[in-house]
Amino acid sequence: MSKKVIHRAHTRGHANHGWLNSHHTFSFASYYNPERMSFGLLRVLNDDVVAPGMGFGTHPHGNMEIISIPLKGSLAHRDSTGTQEVIRTNEVQIMSAGSGITHSEYNGSSTEPVNFLQIWVFPKKQDIQPRYGQKAFKPEDRQNRLQTVVSPEEQGDALWINQDAWFSLGSLKEGFSEVYTFHKEGNGLYAFVLDGEVEIDGEKLGKRDGMGISEASTVEIKASADAELLLMEVPMR
Structure with missing residues (x-):
């Protein structure tokens, strides 16, 4: 029997700093909920809106896999590996912090806000050489199918991270139905609805709702309306 945990959009932690309006699915910064520390090795799922011209100044990370997905607008990135890039909608960025990295993230526009997901996954190996990746x-x-954007190794077009994790995006039309099969035994699946409505394992989810499923090998996904969906399959321990 599978285990489920549901996080409705309105139950997320929330912090509005003016320049940054952030919703936290899991405990982060001033939001602390002992029952929402992570889903398996998925540690952070932040839904951030950054005002034009504003952003996060240079700060350090270590031993964490960090994935950024712009949903609207663009993000300007600079880090201690010498990388300087702009990440736009339909692109995904990964950063293996490994033995230590410093970086800054700013809104790439002086006129429009940027909305992006910041996701942290605990790594498989500690203290690896820091690494950056970005792909369009x-x-x-991903029209009426699941497009793999992150995997444990380079598979097709996917970006690879230092963990047995697979991320997929789907732009699903009402009526879409598919059975998701887990890539690795012992993994769990966290579904995050970017927009629209879906039914996952019989549970109805709306915009910005999240749901984690573990102790399963397959999950049934249906679109009850047009929907944008992010799936994150991660080890549970």
Whole structure:
């Protein structure tokens, strides 16, 4: 029998700093909920809106896999590996902090806000050499299908991270139905609805709702309306 945990959008932690309006699915910064520390090795899922011209100044990370997905607008990135890039909608960025990295993230526009997901996953190996990756993904390749954007090793177009984790995006039309099969035994699946409505394992989820499923090998996904969906399969321990 599978285990489920549901996090409705309105139950997320919330911090509005003016320049930053952030919703936290899991405990982060001033939001602390002992029952919401992580889902397996998925530690952070932040839904951030950053005002034009504003951002996060240079700060350090270590031994964490960090994934950024812009949903609207662009993000300007600079880090201690010498990387300087702008990440836009339909692109995904990964950063293996490893033995230590410093970076800054700013809104890439002086006129429009940027909305992006910041996701942290605990790493498989400690103290690896810090690494940066970024790729553009064709939106047509996720129309009524699940497009893998992150995997444990380079598979097709996916970015790879230092963990047995798979991330997929889907732009699903009402009526879409598919059975998701786990890539690795012992993994769990966390679904995050970016927009629209879906039914996952019989549970109805709306915009910005999240749901974790573990102790399962397959999960049934249905779109009860047009929907944008992010799936994150991660080890549970």
